[in-house]
Every structure is written in C-alpha cells, then in structure tokens.
Amino acid sequence: MSDAAVPKQKDMSEPMLGALLLLPAVLLLLLVVVYPIGTLFWTSLHSVDNANPQAGEQWVGIANYLRAFDDDRFWHATLQTVIYIVVTVPGALVVGLGLALLANQPFRIQWPVRLSLLLPWALPLVFAGLIFRWFFEYQTGIVNDLLARIGVEPLGWLSDPTLATIAICIAIIWKASSFMALMLLAGLQTIPKSLYEAAEVDGASKWQQFVEITLPMLRPSIFVALIFRTITAIQTFDIPYAMTGGGPGDATETLAMYIHKSTLDFLDFGYGSALAALMFLFSMVATSGYLRYTRRSSGRGAEE
Amino acid sequence: MSEVTLNHVAKSFGPVNVIKGIDLQIKSGEFVVFVGPSGCGKSTLLRMIAGLESITSGKISIGGTIVNDLPPRLRDIAMVFQDYALYPHKSVFENMAFGLRLRKLPEHEIQTRVNNAAGILQINHLFERKPRELSGGQRQRVAMGRAIVRQPKAFLFDEPLSNLDALLRSEMRVEIKKLHHRLGNTIIYVTHDQVEAMTLADRIVVLQEGNLVQYDTPDGIYNRPAAKFVAGFTGSPPMNFAPCRIGEGGRVLHVAGGVDLPVPARCVDECARHIGREVIFGLRPEHIGVPTVDAPGIERIDGSVLLVEPLGAETLGLIKLGKHDKAAEVTGRFEPDARLQVGQNLPIALDLNHFHLFDCKTGLAIRGNGW
Numbered sequence: 076m077s078d079a080a081v082p083k084q085k086d087m088s089e090p091m092l093g094a095l096l097l098l099p100a101v102l103l104l105l106l107v108v109v110y111p112i113g114t115l116f117w118t119s120l121h122s123v124d125n126a127n128p129q130a131g132e133q134w135v136g137i138a139n140y141l142r143a144f145d146d147d148r149f150w151h152a153t154l155q156t157v158i159y160i161v162v163t164v165p166g167a168l169v170v171g172l173g174l175a176l177l178a179n180q181p182f183r184i185q186w187p188v189r190l191s192l193l194l195p196w197a198l199p200l201v202f203a204g205l206i207f208r209w210f211f212e213y214q215t216g217i218v219n220d221l222l223a224r225i226g227v228e229p230l231g232w233l234s235d236p237t238l239a240t241i242a243i244c245i246a247i248i249w250k251a252s253s254f255m256a257l258m259l260l261a262g263l264q265t266i267p268k269s270l271y272e273a274a275e276v277d278g279a280s281k282w283q284q285f286v287e288i289t290l291p292m293l294r295p296s297i298f299v300a301l302i303f304r305t306i307t308a309i310q311t312f313d314i315p316y317a318m319t320g321g322g323p324g325d326a327t328e329t330l331a332m333y334i335h336k337s338t339l340d341f342l343d344f345g346y347g348s349a350l351a352a353l354m355f356l357f358s359m360v361a362t363s364g365y366l367r368y369t370r371r372s373s374g375r376g377a378e379e
Numbered sequence: 380m381s382e383v384t385l386n387h388v389a390k391s392f393g394p395v396n397v398i399k400g401i402d403l404q405i406k407s408g409e410f411v412v413f414v415g416p417s418g419c420g421k422s423t424l425l426r427m428i429a430g431l432e433s434i435t436s437g438k439i440s441i442g443g444t445i446v447n448d449l450p451p452r453l454r455d456i457a458m459v460f461q462d463y464a465l466y467p468h469k470s471v472f473e474n475m476a477f478g479l480r481l482r483k484l485p486e487h488e489i490q491t492r493v494n495n496a497a498g499i500l501q502i503n504h505l506f507e508r509k510p511r512e513l514s515g516g517q518r519q520r521v522a523m524g525r526a527i528v529r530q531p532k533a534f535l536f537d538e539p540l541s542n543l544d545a546l547l548r549s550e551m552r553v554e555i556k557k558l559h560h561r562l563g564n565t566i567i568y569v570t571h572d573q574v575e576a577m578t579l580a581d582r583i584v585v586l587q588e589g590n591l592v593q594y595d596t597p598d599g600i601y602n603r604p605a606a607k608f609v610a611g612f613t614g615s616p617p618m619n620f621a622p623c624r625i626g627e628g629g630r631v632l633h634v635a636g637g638v639d640l641p642v643p644a645r646c647v648d649e650c651a652r653h654i655g656r657e658v659i660f661g662l663r664p665e666h667i668g669v670p671t672v673d674a675p676g677i678e679r680i681d682g683s684v685l686l687v688e689p690l691g692a693e694t695l696g697l698i699k700l701g702k703h704d705k706a707a708e709v710t711g712r713f714e715p716d717a718r719l720q721v722g723q724n725l726p727i728a729l730d731l732n733h734f735h736l737f738d739c740k741t742g743l744a745i746r747g748n749g750w
Binding site: 267269270272273274275276277278279283287288291292294 | 478
C-alpha cells in the first residue's frame with residue numbers, strides 16, 4: 076500500500092475501528108446482562124414488598140441475605156437442587172454417553188437414530204415434565220401399570236417425597252441426556268478412525284479401545300458437557316414445576332422454584348432478588364471450579 | 380517364516396468389485412511395494428492383509444497361517460498409518476509400549492524393546508513428549524518405532540510418507556530402506572509415488588482398477604513394462620507414446636505424423652507377426668537425445684524444439700519429430716550443454732534398441748524373446 080493513497084485512514088483504523096465494531100455487542104451486553112444483574116443485586120439490598128406497596132422501597136443492607144440463612148425452606152430448596160445436580164449430572168452423562176456411542180455406530184439408516192436423539196432435546200421442558208407426570212400418575216400412569224403387570228402394588232410416585240424426587244430425576248435425566256449425547260457425539264466424531272485401527276492392530280479389545288482411546292479423547296467434550304449440564308441443573312425449574320409443582324408440600328421444590336414463588340407469588344422482590352443473587356453465586360462457583368480444573372489439567376498436559 | 384500369500388483374493392462393496400482376484404506371493408523378508416493411482420485398490424488390499432477390511436473371496440495367509448477370519452491383533456502384523464495414528468494423549472514411550480502392554484509383556488522386556496527401537500530410530504530423547512509436540516518426521520519415526528517393538532511377522536506401511544514435505548520424504552525413504560536392511564522383516568508398503576516404489580522395493584506390485592497388472596523387480600517394471608499403463612506410470616517424465624503401424628514385413632514402424640523408423644534386427648520376427656495391426660510405440664525420454672555416436676539401432680531424425688525445461692542436472696526438451704503438421708511430440712532428456720532453444724531445428728537420436736510396443740486395445744506389451 077502506498078503512503079500517499081490512504082494516509083489518514085490508516086491512523087484511526089486499527090484500534091478505533093476495533094472499538095467501533097465492538098460497540099454494538101458491548102451495548103447489548105450492558106443492556107441485557109450487566110444492567111439486569113446490577114439491578115438484581117441492588118434490589119436484593121432493599122425491602123421491596125409489593126404485597127405491601129405503601130411501605131415503599133427501603134435500604135435494608137444484607138438483611139435479606141441474613142434472612143435466607145435462617146430460612147429452612149431456602150435450605151431445603153438448596154438441598155433439593157443439590158440432589159438433582161448430584162444425581163442428574165452424572166446420570167445424564169452416563170446415559171448420554173451410551174446414546175452417543177450407539178448413534179456413532181455405522182447404522183445403515185441414520186435418520187431414526189439421529190431423530191430419537193434430537194427429539195427429547197427439541198421438546199420444551201414443560202412438555203417433558205407433563206409427559207412424565209402422566210407416566211407417574213397414581214391411577215392412570217404407565218409406570219404403575221407396568222409395575223402392576225409384574226405384581227407390584229401401585230406406588231404414589233408424585234405424592235411421596237422420596238419417590239417424587241426419583242421420578243423427577245428420571246425425567247430430568249431423560250430430557251438432559253439427549254443434549255449430552257449430541258455434544259458427546261460431536262466429540263466422538265472428531266476421533267480419527269485410524270486410532271481405533273492402530274489400537275486394533277496393537278491388540279486392543281473393544282473395551283480396551285473404549286478405555287484407552289475413546290474416553291481420553293472425549294475428555295474435553297465431557298468437560299464442556301458437564302459444565303453446561305451443571306449450570307442448567309442449578310437452575311432446575313420446569314420439570315419439577317410441571318410434575319409436582321414442588322409438592323408434596325414443598326418437598327421437591329428447587330431453589331429456582333422458591334425464587335419464583337418468593338417474587339411472583341409472595342411479591343417479595345427484595346428477598347427473591349437476594350435468593351437469585353445467591354443462586355447466581357453458586358453457578359459462578361461451580362463454573363469457575365470446572366474451568367480451573369480443565370485449565371490445570373490442560374496445563375499439565377502441555378508441560379509433559 | 381513370514382511369507383505372505385494371496386490366493387485369488389477379491390473384495391466387493393455391494394455390486395462394486397474393488398479387488399478383482401489377486402494372486403501374490405511375497406517371500407519372507409521381501410520388501411514389496413503396492414503402487415498405482417488413487418482408487419486402484421492398493422490401500423484396500425493392504426487393509427485386507429491387515430484384517431481391517433473383510434475379504435469377499437479368496438485366501439490370505441501370513442507365515443503359513445490362513446488369516447481370513449483372524450482379527451488384526453491375531454495376525455502378528457504391525458502397521459504404519461498415513462496419518463501416523465499416534466495416540467495423542469500418550470507419551471512417545473507409551474505410544475510405543477502400548478501394543479506390548481496389551482500383550483502383557485514383562486516390564487523389563489517392554490523397556491528393552493522400546494529402548495532398542497528408539498535407538499535405531501534415534502528418538503530416545505523424545506520419550507516424554509506428546510505426539511502434538513513432535514515434528515512430522517519425528518511422528519513418522521514414532522509410528523515406525525511402535526511397529527518395530529512388536530517384532531511382527533510383517534510390517535504394513537500405508538502411504539507413510541505422503542504427509543511429509545519433499546525433502547523429509549526422501550530422507551525418510553532412506554531411513555526405511557536402512558531399517559529393512561537392518562531388521563530383514565517382510566514389508567508391504569503402499570504408495571502412489573513411483574519414485575518410492577522404485578527406490579524401496581525388492582519387487583513392485585502395480586495395480587490398476589483392482590487388477591494386478593505386473594509383479595516384478597523395479598528393473599523389470601521399468602525396462603520391461605507388461606502394459607502401457609505400467610510404462611506410463613513409471614519414470615519421470617514417463618515414457619513417450621505414439622500410435623504406430625508395423626509394415627514392410629516387420630522391418631519398419633510407421634509412427635503417426637509421417638515418421639518411419641527401422642525395427643532393430645532382433646525384433647523383426649516378432650514384429651512381423653503384428654503387421655497391419657494398430658499398436659502404440661513407446662520410447663523413454665532417456666533414449667531421445669542429441670546424436671553422439673553412430674551405433675546399430677540408433678536412428679537420426681530431424682526435429683524441432685517446442686519447449687525447454689531446464690532441471691539443472693539435465694534439460695527436458697519437448698521435440699516435434701519430422702516436419703509434418705501432425706508430427707509426434709516426444710520428451711527427451713538432454714545434457715544442459717545442449718543449450719536447446721525453442722524453435723531450434725536439430726538432429727535427434729532415437730535409441731530404438733529400447734523401444735516398446737503395446738497393443739492398442741488391451742494396452743498389453745508386445746514383446747518377443749530377448750527384448
């Protein structure tokens with residue numbers, strides 16, 4: 076490029092153009108991410124009780140947070156959420172890995188396999204919740220019908236706290252494993268076929284190939300899938316909402332459901348915001364934990 | 380004993396026959412190269428020997444054992460893949476040791492074998508590295524090391540050098556040849572590169588569309604090609620071809636473009652049997668040049684230079700033979716001193732002692748005794 080042709084444009088172009096191009100994205104992020112989160116924290120430090128609007132908005136400091144620590148229902152909802160995470164994240168991983176391995180087989184006709192993988196993922200969460208609610212109905216559900224055929228008394232799936240938790244976990248695993256499977260399938264398809272052939276010539280059985288090739292090669296995909304699944308598991312709402320509405324009592328209520336209830340049913344915006352802020356904190360801790368682990372393990376790989 | 384024998388081996392994918400009944404005997408310790416253009420079935424044939432592809436019909440035996448129904452791990456072979464297929468998450472040492480660990484060899488034996496192989500290939504210093512930290516040539520060595528430690532009956536190489544740049548390729552070619560001298564194992568090596576085939580092989584298998592066209596030594600492949608396909612595939616630049624008709628009792632070749640060439644005396648009898656037949660005349664570029672000495676079988680003819688390609692050690696010239704408009708164009712090898720100029724007219728010597736004839740329809744060579 077000759078200096079005479081475009082002397083001035085070049086001065087501004089690089090950094091200025093960069094900033095200019097970034098601006099729309101930054102503005103959008105400020106508007107839809109930073110501003111709402113800021114408002115959330117601000118609100119959580121106030122008493123905003125819309126059931127009693129005359130009281131107005133008052134600064135209460137961390138009172139809402141202190142209230143949460145004394146709130147048994149908050150702790151119960153948190154525990155319940157942790158149960159869903161601990162059960163459904165590994166559960167969906169195992170089922171999803173199985174599905175992905177199945178879908179990765181060279182089927183003559185691929186589309187039924189792909190479709191059955193995609194369908195649960197494409198289904199809205201509430202639909203999945205409703206479907207499983209019908210499955211687990213006491214009198215008309217298919218689960219109790221099947222149990223009756225093998226001579227088991229009908230179980231009150233949705234009215235017993237433990238059984239309801241189990242039923243919800245099954246529904247979540249069913250719904251979540253298809254997304255897991257899609258992510259892991261993408262990972263599986265990046266593993267070169269020649270690695271399996273080399274291992275076969277080297278003398279590895281199918282199981283040894285799985286342990287020595289597939290699992291280590293799939294590790295990055297598994298991590299990404301786990302992060303995504305954990306974050307969504309922290310926010311579990313739709314499926315228990317559709318299946319039990321948090322019942323019996325508030326036995327199956329998750330943190331997200333309690334936040335929803337506090338703000339929209341009890342209209343206690345200040346307290347609801349504090350709970351939401353706490354959930355946001357949990358998400359951040361979980362995610363950064365995962366990220367730190369992946370960074371450390373990939374760093375170790377590079378050193379070797 | 381580690382000879383490899385193929386007995387009418389065929390493979391089809393549905394209605395498509397990719398390997399059409401191949402018989403082949405590879406002696407113990409022999410270095411055999413499968414060569415042919417892409418799609419000729421050479422890799423498929425190698426993978427059938429490895430057990431990575433099924434066999435539709437026929438028999439394959441390795442070291443006297445029929446291996447048709449044996450999985451790769453029981454065939455006692457080791458393979459080097461085109462993309463090396465190194466395990467990315469394992470160190471160089473563990474890549475090489477993997478096959479031995481699976482076979483539950485004692486640790487000290489594994490150490491010895493891996494160290495020996497690494498010594499031969501000069502990769503001891505890389506033991507702790509991961510494959511992604513290696514250069515292309517180093518990966519290649521590790522892949523070969525992984526094969527060597529297994530001490531198999533046969534090594535199978537599937538286009539192992541095609542991912543390397545030209546300089547490294549010729550370097551590794553020498554390494555592989557040295558390795559064969561040192562270990563003496565049977566090697567089956569697939570390539571599409573005729574130079575690799577010629578330089579490495581004890582014997583070459585030329586494949587075309589799933590058929591074995593010729594199985595011969597490099598010398599035989601080059602100097603006595605069984606078909607026009609083989610002749611056109613070997614040598615760089617490859618053999619010159621021109622349509623031609625045999626006349627005058629087998630004594631003259633009427634080459635297209637109005638050039639008549641005398642047939643050397645020893646070939647007249649055979650040529651006489653093909654009088655009037657449409658055949659193809661073939662002559663390698665090294666037998667076309669500037670006239671130096673007069674000798675029997677060397678024919679002088681007027682030519683003009685159409686194109687000059689200096690290569691340094693030699694110069695390639697595209698020459699029009701004779702004055703005719705539709706005269707045959709041939710490539711010849713010239714000394715750089717010849718100082719060819721485009722448009723220049725000059726006498727050209729054709730060494731007809733080395734000419735070839737091929738049947739127009741079948742492409743098979745026409746050759747009498749003693750050619």
